[in-house]
Amino acid sequence: MLHMIKLENIHKSYRIGKSGSLHVLKGIDLNVREGELVSIMGSSGSGKSTLLNILGILDNYDKGAYYLNGKLMANLSERKAAFYRNHTLGFVFQSFNLISFKNAMENVALPLYYQKVSRRKRNKLAMEYLDKMGLKEWATHLPSELSGGQKQRLAIARALISKPKVILADEPTGALDSKTSQEVMDLLKEINAGGITMIVVTHEHDIAEQTNRIIHLKDGIVENDVNDSEQKKKVFESLIAEEI
Amino acid sequence: MRLSVFDIDNWQEIFSSLKKNKVRTFFTSFGVFWGIFMLVVMMGSGNGLKNGVMDDFGDFATNSFFMWTQQTSMAYKGFNRGRRFNFRNSDIQYVKDNVPEIGLLAPRLQAGGYRGASNVVRGKETGAFNIYGDMPEFFQINPYTIINGRLINSNDVKDVRKVCVIGSSVKDILFKPDEDPLGDYIRIQGVYFKVIGVVKSRKKGGEAERDENSIFLPFTTMQKTFNYGDIVMWFAVTSQDDIPASVAEEKMIKVLKTKHKINPKDDRAIGHFNVEKEFNKMTGLFSGISWLIWVVGAGTLLAGAIGVSNIMLIIVKERTKEIGVKRALGATPMEVVVQIILESVFLTALAGIIGLTIGVAVLTGINYLMVSNNVQLDMFLHPEIDFKTALSALIILIFSGAFAGMIPAYRAIKIKPVEALRDE
Numbered sequence: 001m002l003h004m005i006k007l008e009n010i011h012k013s014y015r016i017g018k019s020g021s022l023h024v025l026k027g028i029d030l031n032v033r034e035g036e037l038v039s040i041m042g043s044s045g046s047g048k049s050t051l052l053n054i055l056g057i058l059d060n061y062d063k064g065a066y067y068l069n070g071k072l073m074a075n076l077s078e079r080k081a082a083f084y085r086n087h088t089l090g091f092v093f094q095s096f097n098l099i100s101f102k103n104a105m106e107n108v109a110l111p112l113y114y115q116k117v118s119r120r121k122r123n124k125l126a127m128e129y130l131d132k133m134g135l136k137e138w139a140t141h142l143p144s145e146l147s148g149g150q151k152q153r154l155a156i157a158r159a160l161i162s163k164p165k166v167i168l169a170d171e172p173t174g175a176l177d178s179k180t181s182q183e184v185m186d187l188l189k190e191i192n193a194g195g196i197t198m199i200v201v202t203h204e205h206d207i208a209e210q211t212n213r214i215i216h217l218k219d220g221i222v223e224n225d226v227n228d229s230e231q232k233k234k235v236f237e238s239l240i241a242e243e244i
Numbered sequence: 245m246r247l248s249v250f251d252i253d254n255w256q257e258i259f260s261s262l263k264k265n266k267v268r269t270f271f272t273s274f275g276v277f278w279g280i281f282m283l284v285v286m287m288g289s290g291n292g293l294k295n296g297v298m299d300d301f302g303d304f305a306t307n308s309f310f311m312w313t314q315q316t317s318m319a320y321k322g323f324n325r326g327r328r329f330n331f332r333n334s335d336i337q338y339v340k341d342n343v344p345e346i347g348l349l350a351p352r353l354q355a356g357g358y359r360g361a362s363n364v365v366r367g368k369e370t371g372a373f374n375i376y377g378d379m380p381e382f383f384q385i386n387p388y389t390i391i392n393g394r395l396i397n398s399n400d401v402k403d404v405r406k407v408c409v410i411g412s413s414v415k416d417i418l419f420k421p422d423e424d425p426l427g428d429y430i431r432i433q434g435v436y437f438k439v440i441g442v443v444k445s446r447k448k449g450g451e452a453e454r455d456e457n458s459i460f461l462p463f464t465t466m467q468k469t470f471n472y473g474d475i476v477m478w479f480a481v482t483s484q485d486d487i488p489a490s491v492a493e494e495k496m497i498k499v500l501k502t503k504h505k506i507n508p509k510d511d512r513a514i515g516h517f518n519v520e521k522e523f524n525k526m527t528g529l530f531s532g533i534s535w536l537i538w539v540v541g542a543g544t545l546l547a548g549a550i551g552v553s554n555i556m557l558i559i560v561k562e563r564t565k566e567i568g569v570k571r572a573l574g575a576t577p578m579e580v581v582v583q584i585i586l587e588s589v590f591l592t593a594l595a596g597i598i599g600l601t602i603g604v605a606v607l608t609g610i611n612y613l614m615v616s617n618n619v620q621l622d623m624f625l626h627p628e629i630d631f632k633t634a635l636s637a638l639i640i641l642i643f644s645g646a647f648a649g650m651i652p653a654y655r656a657i658k659i660k661p662v663e664a665l666r667d668e
Contacts, residue, residue: 079578
């Protein structure tokens with residue numbers, strides 16, 4: 001089966017001050033097949049956000065190779081990067097990142113705007129996706145008039161509208177209560193069942209538990225890469241230990 | 245590439261980001277508004293000053309010059325220095341034959357003065373006026389408005405008629421308001437002349453007063469009646485249309501020096517005054533004023549544009565997150581740049597057009613008040629700016645708007661999406 005994501009010995013350092021540098025990712029090797037539902041876990045400073053940024057082509061890496069859908073993501077121009085982000089990836093953020101002065105429908109339609117889809121066509125499509133998320137009657141409302149769960153469903157609709165291959169979710173339930181969290185997680189699982197590869201960064205054990213595979217990062221390398229419940233439990237235990 | 249100007253989403257974003265900060269938007273645009281407003285009002289006032297001063301010239305031929313005789317300052321061909329001489333009737337044809345650069349040539353004579361002793365009588369009324377002997381050509385060089393009757397014509401000159409044209413002040417002094425001066429006689433230095441016309445000056449102030457206290461006789465009549473022989477006191481001359489007055493002037497001096505046996509190097513023998521030179525000095529002064537206004541106005545405008553740029557920087561900073569989200573969703577840097585520059589151009593253009601409109605309205609208002617209240621100022625008339633000036637101001641505005649957007653736009657594309665998306 002095709003590897004949707006293939007990371008080979010990825011290194012990433014951040015410059016700190018004038019001469020210092022912080023080595024965040026120290027050789028990540030990772031393969032994610034098409035249609036997988038994967039969570040990335042790790043204590044703060046383990047490099048999970050940096051990894052997600054590199055996966056999302058929001059940041060570049062220093063060494064190694066990153067293949068997305070079989071294409072090497074290296075030395076991309078801003079235009080090319082924008083193209084891949086728009087066509088291959090969908091983003092879901094902890095703080096939703098909706099545009100405050102655009103209504104629900106316009107927010108969902110935004111990725112298609114950058115694909116030069118005509119206004120009528122993209123608004124029609126946006127309405128379909130809002131309908132799927134049960135938000136049809138909120139189409140003309142501004143994000144500020146929606147609840148947290150509604151906002152996240154809106155963001156997910158926006159991530160889906162460009163029919164991406166991969167959805168990258170950064171703490172998608174971090175700002176939600178447990179009931180709403182579960183609803184959002186169910187939605188993500190349902191989308192994954194439709195064949196879209198899903199990568200979720202989370203620190204919540206009950207969220208990670210629901211994914212098929214947990215990648216445990218520690219100090220910039222992959223500490224564990226597990227997929228059965230027994231091993232998952234061990235990962236959680238070691239994570240608790242790390243926090244202490 | 246998409247035509248971003250016609251894209252409703254772009255405009256939606258421009259309006260929403262400007263609406264979010266009404267006070268800030270207002271004060272920023274006020275800078276640009278004030279710049280263009282001041283530019284328009286200053287240009288208009290400059291033009292008003294120019295119109296006012298130029299109007300004082302009346303319709304006087306600006307390519308004209310005058311020439312008269314003085315004493316020679318050099319000995320030449322057996323003549324001593326200090327010799328007095330006169331222009332003669334024979335000079336008229338001689339100059340016409342030898343100086344083709346000349347357009348109109350009007351020999352003149354003058355007697356009396358309106359500030360001197362009384363020299364004109366009609367019944368019980370007397371007055372002191374300038375008495376001129378003139379050819380019809382003179383009225384083309386220094387045009388008058390005819391109130392009544394006609395000007396001196398070539399038949400008056402040829403037949404040596406005892407007729408005169410009087411200025412409006414002369415009429416007011418010698419005649420009662422309800423009297424018709426045409427066909428009536430006045431006594432000038434003891435000789436009766438028939439009034440054939442009344443004229444009014446087209447100039448203003450002192451010049452007009454002098455013109456209107458004048459009486460014009462046919463040139464030949466004046467020579468014969470008052471014993472001037474064949475003397476010409478001075479010449480009023482214009483050059484041909486496409487030849488500068490100074491060229492014709494120089495040539496004419498040279499020709500007259502030869503004829504009157506004057507040392508070619510003697511610059512004192514013939515006096516002359518060039519209206520064109522004076523006029524050019526004036527024109528130079530006004531273009532200087534106009535330049536100064538542009539420099540000051542452009543400076544004010546620049547300050548306004550920098551204000552806009554500053555605000556745009558803040559807007560970019562504030563919207564870092566939004567720009568980051570858009571970049572994550574697939575916006576190219578170019579699309580971000582177009583957005584910001586468009587916003588800046590819109591803000592400056594809108595403020596500028598309002599400034600332009602109000603500026604023009606103020607000028608029109610002043611002009612209207614001056615005209616309707618019949619305000620006559622020597623130095624101010626019809627403040628206005630022409631379409632070309634307004635258009636160039638508008639173009640400058642749009643460029644300064646784009647310029648103001650440039651730095652913030654550059655700053656915006658420097659922001660990496662990952663930095664923009666960082667939560668804290």
